[in-house]
Every structure is written in C-alpha cells, then in structure tokens.
Amino acid sequence: MAMDLRLSDLQELIRDSADDFLEREAPASRMRQIEWAGEPDEELWSQMVELGWTGLPIAEEHGGQGAGLVDLGVLIEQLCRHALLSPYQQTMLAAAAAQRHGDEALQASLLPRIAAGATCAPALVEGNGGPYGAIAATTDGATLSGSKRYVDFGATSDLHLVAALRDGEPGLAVVARDQAGVSSEALTGIGLTPQAAVTYDGAAVEGWIGGAEAVDYLRVLGSAIASLECYAHAQKALDMTVSYVQVRVAFGRPIGTFEAVQGRVADAAVGVTASRFLAYEQLYKLDRGEVDALHAAKVKSVVARSVADATNWGHVLHGGVGFMAEYDLQFHTRRGKEAALRWGDPRESLGAVAAAVFN
Amino acid sequence: MEFGWTEEHVTFRQQVRDFLDTHATPALFAELYESERDGLAREAGEEEFGHSCGPELRAFRKAMNEAGYTNMGWPVEYGGQGKDALHAFILAEELWYLGIPQDHLSVGSVGRTIMRFGTEEQKRDWLPQIVSGDMTFALGYTEPNAGTDLASLQTRATRDGDEWVINGQKIYGGFGSATHGWLAARTDPDAPKHQGISVFIFPTSVPGITVRPMGTMGRIITSETFFDNVRLPADALFGELNRGWYYMSNALDLERVMIEPQSLYQRRVDALVNHIEEHRPELKDDLVVRTRLAEATVDSEVSRALAMTNAIMVQNGITPTMEGAMVKVWGSEARYRVDSLALDLLGPEGALRRENEEAPLGGKLEENYRGSSVHRFAGGTNDVLRRIVATRGLGLPRG
Numbered sequence: 001m002a003m004d005l006r007l008s009d010l011q012e013l014i015r016d017s018a019d020d021f022l023e024r025e026a027p028a029s030r031m032r033q034i035e036w037a038g039e040p041d042e043e044l045w046s047q048m049v050e051l052g053w054t055g056l057p058i059a060e061e062h063g064g065q066g067a068g069l070v071d072l073g074v075l076i077e078q079l080c081r082h083a084l085l086s087p088y089q090q091t092m093l094a095a096a097a098a099q100r101h102g103d104e105a106l107q108a109s110l111l112p113r114i115a116a117g118a119t120c121a122p123a124l125v126e127g128n129g130g131p132y133g134a135i136a137a138t139t140d141g142a143t144l145s146g147s148k149r150y151v152d153f154g155a156t157s158d159l160h161l162v163a164a165l166r167d168g169e170p171g172l173a174v175v176a177r178d179q180a181g182v183s184s185e186a187l188t189g190i191g192l193t194p195q196a197a198v199t200y201d202g203a204a205v206e207g208w209i210g211g212a213e214a215v216d217y218l219r220v221l222g223s224a225i226a227s228l229e230c231y232a233h234a235q236k237a238l239d240m241t242v243s244y245v246q247v248r249v250a251f252g253r254p255i256g257t258f259e260a261v262q263g264r265v266a267d268a269a270v271g272v273t274a275s276r277f278l279a280y281e282q283l284y285k286l287d288r289g290e291v292d293a294l295h296a297a298k299v300k301s302v303v304a305r306s307v308a309d310a311t312n313w314g315h316v317l318h319g320g321v322g323f324m325a326e327y328d329l330q331f332h333t334r335r336g337k338e339a340a341l342r343w344g345d346p347r348e349s350l351g352a353v354a355a356a357v358f359n
Numbered sequence: 360m361e362f363g364w365t366e367e368h369v370t371f372r373q374q375v376r377d378f379l380d381t382h383a384t385p386a387l388f389a390e391l392y393e394s395e396r397d398g399l400a401r402e403a404g405e406e407e408f409g410h411s412c413g414p415e416l417r418a419f420r421k422a423m424n425e426a427g428y429t430n431m432g433w434p435v436e437y438g439g440q441g442k443d444a445l446h447a448f449i450l451a452e453e454l455w456y457l458g459i460p461q462d463h464l465s466v467g468s469v470g471r472t473i474m475r476f477g478t479e480e481q482k483r484d485w486l487p488q489i490v491s492g493d494m495t496f497a498l499g500y501t502e503p504n505a506g507t508d509l510a511s512l513q514t515r516a517t518r519d520g521d522e523w524v525i526n527g528q529k530i531y532g533g534f535g536s537a538t539h540g541w542l543a544a545r546t547d548p549d550a551p552k553h554q555g556i557s558v559f560i561f562p563t564s565v566p567g568i569t570v571r572p573m574g575t576m577g578r579i580i581t582s583e584t585f586f587d588n589v590r591l592p593a594d595a596l597f598g599e600l601n602r603g604w605y606y607m608s609n610a611l612d613l614e615r616v617m618i619e620p621q622s623l624y625q626r627r628v629d630a631l632v633n634h635i636e637e638h639r640p641e642l643k644d645d646l647v648v649r650t651r652l653a654e655a656t657v658d659s660e661v662s663r664a665l666a667m668t669n670a671i672m673v674q675n676g677i678t679p680t681m682e683g684a685m686v687k688v689w690g691s692e693a694r695y696r697v698d699s700l701a702l703d704l705l706g707p708e709g710a711l712r713r714e715n716e717e718a719p720l721g722g723k724l725e726e727n728y729r730g731s732s733v734h735r736f737a738g739g740t741n742d743v744l745r746r747i748v749a750t751r752g753l754g755l756p757r758g
Contacts, residue, residue, distance in 0.1 A: 001361045003445070003671045011360065070360050242753045257758020259742065262749035269748055270685045274664035281664075284362040301657040302664075354653035358636055358643045 005277070010067070011074045014056075018078035021051065028328050031083045035192040039156045040086050046117065048088065055115035057096055062111035069096065069221075069283040073228045080232035080339075083331035085193060087119040087153040089225050094120035094161040096221055097172065101214035106207045110159075110174060121157035121177075122218060123148035123198055130348045131219045137164040139173050143181070143202045152342075154196030155184045162200065163215050166208065170215045174207035175200065191338030216291060222343035223296040224282045230303035231275040233336035234310035238272050240329055241265060241314040244322075261317060268313050271306030278302055297344065297352035304346045307336035368445050375428070375453045382422045383457050390415040391458070392721060397713075398581075398729075401574025412492075412536075419459070420492050430466055430490045437474055437486050448620065448670040456622035465489050465496045468610035469541050476598045476606060497533040497563060499542030499584070500607070507740045509543075510552045510604060514586060516544035516559060523559065523596065525567075525589040534563050534584040535570045543603050556603035561595045577730030618683065619690030621663035627697045627727070628655050631704070634719050639705065648704050655700060658693050665689055681752025684744040691734035691741060698724075698731040 007015060025047060034041050048054060057072045058064025076089055095114045099107060114120060124131055126148055137146020144164055154160065160175045160182070175182065181203030184196035242265060245256035255261050278299045285292070311333035315322045322329045340346060364372075390413045412420075423429050432447045433439025447467075454461055470489045473481055488494035505512040514527025525544055534540060540563050547555030567589035570582045598606055632652060635642045642648045665686045672679040701724045702709040713722025735741050749755040 001363070002365060002674070003363065003667075004361045004675055005668060005671050006675075007360060242755065246755060253758060254756050256749070256755040259746060262755055263742060263745045265753060265755065266685075266688070266745035266748035269681075269753060270665070270689050271661070273668060273682065273685055274661040274689075277664035277668050278660060280360050281362040284360065288363070298657050298660045301653075302660055350650065350653050350657065353656050354649040357632060357649055357652045357656065 005280075007074065011071055014067075014071055014074045015078055017051075018053075018075050019081075021047075022078060022082035022084060026082055026084050028083065028331075031085065031331065034085050038186065038188070038194050040119075040153065040194075044084075045086060045119075048086065049117035053088065054091065054117055057092055058099060058111050058115045059107075062099075062107060063115035064111065069224075069287045070280055072096075073225075073280055073283045076225065076228055077232040077235075080229050080332075080335065081236045083328065083335065087121065087157055089229065090122055090152045090157070091118075091120045093218070093222055093225055094122050094159070097122070097161065097214060097218040098174075098209060100217055101172075101211060102207070102209045106174070106209060110207060113158075118159060119153065119157040120159040120161055120174075121151050121154050122172075122222065123151040123154060123160050123162045124215075124218065124222075125150050131222065131344050132348065132352075135163050135165055135170055135215075137162060137200065139164045139166050139205055139208070141166060141208060142205055144173050144175055144200045144205050145202055147197065147199045149195075149197045150187065150189075150342075151184070151196045151198050152193050154198045155186060155194060160198065161209075161218070163218070166210065169210060170212045171208055171210040172214050172218065173205045174209075175203050175205055179204055189338055189341075191335040193335075193338060213291075216293065219343065220291050220293050220296045221286055223293075223300050223349075224279070224286055226339045226342040226344075227275075227282060227296070227299050227303045228279040229339035229342075230300075230307040230336055231272070231279040233332040233339065234268075234272045234275055234303070234307040237307075237311040237314040237329060237332045237336070238265070238268050240332075241268070241310075241317050244318055248318075255317070264313050264317060268306075268310040271302075271309055275303045275306040294352060294356050297349040300340075300344055300349040301346060301353060304340035304349070307332075307340055311336050364445075368449060371446055372449045372453065375450055378422075378426055378428070379453060379457060382419055383459060384415070387415040387419050387459070388457075391460070395578050395726075396580045397726075398575030398577050398579050401572060401580050416460075417492070424490060424492075430470065432467075433470070433474065433486075437482065438490060444673040445670060448666075448673075452620040452622045455620055456626050458626065462492070462495060464498060464541075465494070465537075469496045472606055472610045473597075475609065481597075494539055495533075495537040496539050496541045497535075497537035497584075499529045499532050499534070499540050499544075501531050502528060503530055503583075507736075507743050509607075510556065512543055512545060512556065514542070514544045515548070516546050516557060516591075519590075521593050523591045523593065525559070525586040525591060527586050528583060529586070530573075530583045531581050532584060533582075534568065535572065535582045537563055539563060540568075541597075543607055546603075547601050550601065553604045555601055556607075557600055558597040558603040558606050559591060559595045560597050561589075561591050565589055565591065577733060578726045579730075618666075618669070619662065619686045620666045621659060624662045624690065624693055624697060625659050627694065627701065628652070628659055630720055630723075631655075631697075631701050634705070638719065639708075642704065651700055651704060655697050658696070662690055662693055681748050684739075684747040684752070687738065688741045688744045688748070694734055695731040698727040702728055 052065060055064030056067045060066045072092060079088060091114060095111060098110050126133060126136055144162060146164060157177055160177055162173045162175055164173050181201050184198045187195040187197055189195055245261055246254050248255050282299050314329055321327055394413055427440055428450055430439045431442040435441050466489055473485055485494055500509055502512050502514060516523045516525050540561050542559045543556055544559060545555050546557040567587045569585040573581050573583055575581055669679045669682045669686045672682060705719060709719055710725045711718035712725060750757050
C-alpha cells in the first residue's frame with residue numbers, strides 16, 4: 001500500500017461514530033463530574049463496551065474486532081478531544097501487550113474478558129523510577145509482592161498487569177484487584193486521572209507473561225499511546241485557538257488578523273503537524289513488530305514539547321476566557337501535560353536520546 | 360493511514376546509494392569544496408562569482424543523466440520516466456545528505472513549466488538541453504525593492520516593433536553563470552500588480568546586460584544585474600502576455616517535494632557528532648553537549664515528519680500549501696539552530712576559517728553559521744510563510 005496520511009474508510013467511521021457518541025453522551029459537564037468523582041463513570045463505560053470499543057484491537061477469535069493500533073489511535077484521539085476520563089487507554093494497552101506476548105491460554109482467558117468490559121491497569125513504575133527504573137516486585141508464579149506507583153485507575157480496575165521478576169526474569173503478572181493481597185492509596189495529579197499507589201502483599205497471580213520483551217513492548221506501546229494522547233490534546237487546543245481568534249475582536253478586528261497572532265498559531269501548528277505524523281507512524285510500526293524504545297523516546301520528546309506549546313499558546317491567545325475553569329481548553333492543558341509525563345517523562349525521553357548520541 | 364515505503368521505493372533508494380557510492384567520488388567533493396567562494400573575500404578583491412561547475416561536477420551530472428535520474432519525474436513523452444514524487448524526494452534526500460548541489464530550478468521548475476505552457480518548438484529545442492545541462496537558468500525575480508512582495512517588481516518590458524525592450528535591475532539571480540535568463544518583467548503598468556507581469560526567456564549573452572558581483576557574508580558571491588535597453592525578439596516572451604505571475608507560481612509549486620528534506624539537517628548533526636567522536640572525545644561525556652545534541656536529534660525527527668507529510672501529500676496529488684510552508688519555516692529555523700549549536704559546542708575551534716589547516720570540517724562550520732540566515736528569508740521570508748500557514752492553511756482571516 002502506498003503511503004497516505006488520510007484516514008481509511010474504517011478509520012473515518014471510527015472517528016465519526018466516536019465523535020457523535022461522545023458529543024451526545026459525554027458533554028463537558030459530565031466530564032467535570034467524572035473528574036471530581038475520582039472513579040470512572042460505569043454507565044458510560046458500559047455504553048463504550050456495547051459499542052464494541054473494548055474489543056477494537058483484540059483478535060476476533062478472542063471476542064474482539066481485530067483492528068490495528070492505528071485504528072485504535074483514531075478512537076483514542078477522539079476520547080482525548082472530548083476530554084473523556086476512562087480506563088480505556090490503559091486497558092487497551094494491557095490487552096495489546098497480552099495479545100502480543102501472552103501464551104494462548106492466557107490470551108484465551110484474559111482477552112475475551114477485556115473485550116466484554118473488564119478493565120485492566122498496567123502497573124510498572126516503582127517509586128520515582130520511571131518506566132525504565134529497576135523492578136523490585138517479585139512473583140513465584142502463584143503470588144506477587146511489591147509496590148507500584150502512578151497506576152492509572154489502579155483503585156478501580158478489575159485487573160492489574162504488574163511488571164515483576166520471576167526467578168530474576170522480568171515479566172508481567174495478571175492480578176485481580178479485588179482481593180486481600182492488593183491495597184491501594186489514591187494519588188491525584190494534574191490531569192485528575194485517578195491514580196493509585198498499589199501494594200501487593202502475597203497477591204494471587206492468575207497469569208504470567210514472561211520475558212523482558214513483553215515488558216519492553218508494554219513500555220514502548222505505553223509511550224506510543226501517551227504520545228498519541230499528547231498529539232490529540234495539542235490538536236484540539238490548536239483547533240480551539242484557531243476558532244477563537246477568528247471571532248474574538250480587539251482594536252476593531254478579529255485578533256486572528258494580527259500577524260503576531262498568526263505567527264504563534266502557525267508555529268503551534270508546525271508542532272502539531274509533525275506530532276500527528278510521528279504519533280501515528282509509531283503505532284503503525286508497532287503494529288508491524290517494530291519495537292524501538294529509542295525512537296519512542298524521540299517521538300515523546302517532540303509531542304511533549306508540542307502539546308505544552310499548543311495548549312499554552314492557546315491560553316495566551318485566548319486571554320482570560322481560556323483561563324476560566326468553565327472553558328474547556330484547561331482540560332487539554334492539564335491532560336496534555338499528564339500524558340507527556342506518562343510512560344516516560346521528557347527528562348527520561350531526552351535522556352535516552354542523549355545516551356545514544358555517541359556510539 | 361499508511362506509513363510504509365513500498366518495495367519499489369526501497370529498491371530505488373538502494374539504487375541511488377549504489378550510484379552515489381560509485382560516482383560521488385572524493386575528487387567531486389574536493390572540487391565542490393574548492394569551488395565555493397568566500398563571499399567576504401569580495402572585499403579583498405575576489406572577482407570570480409556564482410557557482411562554477413567544474414569537470415568533476417559535470418561528469419557527475421552526466422552520470423546522473425545516463426542513469427536517468429535528472430529528469431526521471433518528467434513524463435515519458437518528454438524523455439523522462441514518469442516516476443512519482445517520492446522518487447524525486449528520495450533522490451533529493453540522498454543528494455542533500457552528501458551536499459551535492461542540484462539544479463532544481465532548471466530541471467524541476469522551469470523545465471516543467473515549459474513542458475506545461477511552452478510551444479511545441481520550445482519543448483523540442485529546450486527540454487533536452489535542460490536535461491543535459493547545456494541550458495541553465497538564472498532566476499530574474501527579486502529586485503532591490505521587490506523581495507518577498509515579489510509582485511511589486513518594477514523591471515519593465517516594452518514593445519518596440521518586433522522586439523521587447525527590457526529596462527531595470529534584478530538582484531541575487533545567477534546571471535553571471537547561467538546560460539539563460541528566466542525573467543519576470545512588468546508589461547502592463549496599469550493593471551493590478553499581479554496581472555501586469557510577463558516572463559521572458561533569453562540567452563544571458565544578449566547585449567545590454569551588466570552583471571556586478573556582490574560579496575555576501577556567506578559562502579557565495581552573488582550579483583546584481585542591470586538591464587539597459589536589452590532588446591529581445593518577440594518570441595522571447597514565454598507563454599501569454601501578462602500571465603507571468605501564474606507561470607511563476609506554477610514553477611514554485613512544482614518542486615515543493617524537494618524542499619528541506621531531513622537529510623539537509625541530519626547531515627549537520629551527524630558531521631558534528633562525528634567530529635566530536637574523532638577529534639574532541641573529551642566532549643562526549645559533557646552533559647551540555649549530550650543534551651544539546653539530543654535536542655538536535657529530536658528536532659531532526661520533526662524535520663523528517665514535516666518533509667514526509669509534505670512529500671506524501673504531493674505523492675497523493677494533494678497540494679500541500681500549508682505543509683510546504685511549514686517545512687520551509689521549520690527546516691530553515693532548525694538549520695540555523697544547529698549551525699549555531701555547532702559553534703557553541705566546539706568553541707573557538709569550531710569558528711576557525713578554512714584557511715586554518717586544523718579548522719573542523721574544513722572550516723565549514725563557521726561558513727554554515729554565516730550563511731544560515733539566508734534560508735530563513737530566501738524563497739519567501741519565514742514570517743510571510745507563517746502567515747500562509749495561518750491564513751491559507753488554518754483559515755484565519757487575512758486582515
């Protein structure tokens with residue numbers, strides 16, 4: 001197939017149906033309620049399950065639709081544009097990792113449950129170590145002990161996919177959250193995604209995906225999805241700003257006619273355009289088995305900068321209106337920064353690039 | 360969305376690399392290096408100007424012709440191979456990475472415009488000469504008072520019997536070295552400014568043309584060109600009278616796919632990294648060096664993303680008005696930053712001129728820095744291109 005940056009028919013369908021649904025069912029007022037509830041909206045989640053979204057990247061034989069990661073990205077872009085807080089991205093990330101590296105029995109047990117609506121939280125980071133920090137959590141195959149931080153939706157997800165060592169070999173343990181051996185403490189960050197510090201104390205393990213490559217895949221795909229989220233928030237902030245400067249009048253004319261304003265918008269658009277290409281290209285490559293942590297770090301470095309620029313120039317150009325809590329731009333500013341710090345913050349990403357500059 | 364290169368393109372890139380392994384010889388690079396003129400040396404009496412084309416470069420271009428690369432994008436009926444835009448993009452990427460100059464103006468812009476709007480006779484006579492390099496063009500657009508606002512140009516062409524008479528002044532074009540002029544002149548001073556311009560093609564050897572070299576702060580000695588009652592035959596007028604602006608815009612649009620490939624940027628990063636590895640190994644453990652080079656590496660990804668976005672759109676028949684402007688703005692700004700960075704990281708050593716034997720990269724680093732502002736204003740100054748992104752791309756009102 002020849003290169004093409006336009007959406008396929010399927011991708012357009014995904015985009016438009018998601019946009020319609022979220023416009024109708026997930027207005028910003030509801031997003032504000034969900035943010036302060038500290039947990040996902042169950043009614044909205046069951047609607048998402050009914051729409052088949054939770055099976056999108058899962059193979060048909062396991063109850064899904066067998067779509068690709070780029071298709072998944074198109075849906076996630078819409079979720080971000082509507083500022084939806086849900087365990088969707090995290091759950092799909094876990095599903096994709098299980099699908100690529102889990103054995104047949106694990107896939108057969110886990111994937112149909114996820115397609116049917118079970119939520120799953122990947123748990124990797126320990127302390128402030130970041131996604132590539134040392135893993136101290138251990139498992140003997142039956143039970144798991146250790147502690148993880150910054151687990152998105154860790155307090156409410158049905159399952160956790162926990163990076164741990166088994167006989168010194170890294171891998172991912174599937175653990176049910178609702179059991180005596182799992183306890184969590186809430187953390188709330190800038191994006192108000194409910195996070196948890198989770199302690200596993202002899203928690204029962206119901207599945208194991210062995211191998212460093214499984215953990216690496218989770219890291220790189222996690223970074224790739226976070227990069228796509230950065231792009232999506234940047235694009236939405238840019239779109240909002242482009243609209244606003246056309247209607248906001250100052251000194252007798254729309255502020256979008258001022259060359260200085262146009263220059264700011266154009267520079268933000270340059271970053272967003274590059275981010276779109278890099279974010280989707282990375283998902284495309286991951287779909288074809290190209291797992292490249294260094295490249296992921298480069299992409300993350302680009303999109304993290306772009307989303308900070310696009311959202312914050314958006315605020316400057318909006319003025320006071322954009323600073324108001326009731327105006328939706330703030331969602332994207334906060335969520336964009338949150339995504340930039342997820343699965344490898346800019347220091348770690350740039351550090352990885354810096355480490356590889358010289359042979 | 361599809362992001363993978365086709366087998367055909369992968370194979371083509373390998374063919375180009377094999378070709379370059381054979382034909383991009385040390386002698387060619389030595390000649391290219393020696394043929395560069397220090398623009399500042401004009402002050403010291405340097406008289407030679409323009410880009411000369413020495414025997415090595417001529418031999419290289421002949422090999423390019425024989426391999427069919429020069430005009431591979433032209434339709435078969437005009438001697439090309441009808442190759443798609445990504446072929447041109449790949450070729451440009453590979454040539455730019457090695458710093459081999461390409462005459463996009465003659466083959467790409469003017470050649471294709473002649474193909475589209477020229478007479479059958481012009482196509483038959485000129486197109487083969489353009490490919491062979493026997494016919495090269497000087498661009499007669501910019502004037503002292505018409506730069507980015509090109510349509511305000513004042514050079515006049517008036518009809519006198521069977522002839523056109525040209526009077527005026529152009530600046531920065533290559534009239535000192537090209538065989539022919541591609542000149543924009545005002546033919547109707549009473550029409551709105553875009554509608555009173557025509558294009559003329561003529562040998563640069565016609566009487567009445569005076570070329571005066573002008574030193575620059577970069578690696579080139581350019582020129583200004585005076586037209587003093589230059590008399591041209593009636594058929595020097597290209598296409599229709601007063602349609603010049605249309606032909607000029609068309610010529611600029613045609614080569615969008617070539618602008619600012621990532622390799623133009625990446626070669627600078629790679630050269631800097633290689634120099635440090637070979638000659639300044641103590642800098643490899645310097646945190647500032649590593650961090651700044653990491654940032655440059657990240658910027659290179661942005662260059663790749665924008666160039667690819669642009670090229671893929673051209674490939675799919677979409678005119679990338681906004682994306683083309685983005686590529687140019689970003690690419691030229693990024694090149695300026697890395698040219699500045701090279702000197703910042705290497706210190707006084709990096710700023711040594713080429714006459715110092717120990718100058719890194721033969722003194723190219725300080726030359727690159729001196730020349731880096733050009734890309735930010737030439738071919739449409741960046742602030743005007745940002746306006747194009749904002750208005751024609753994003754739909755902001757022009758005001």
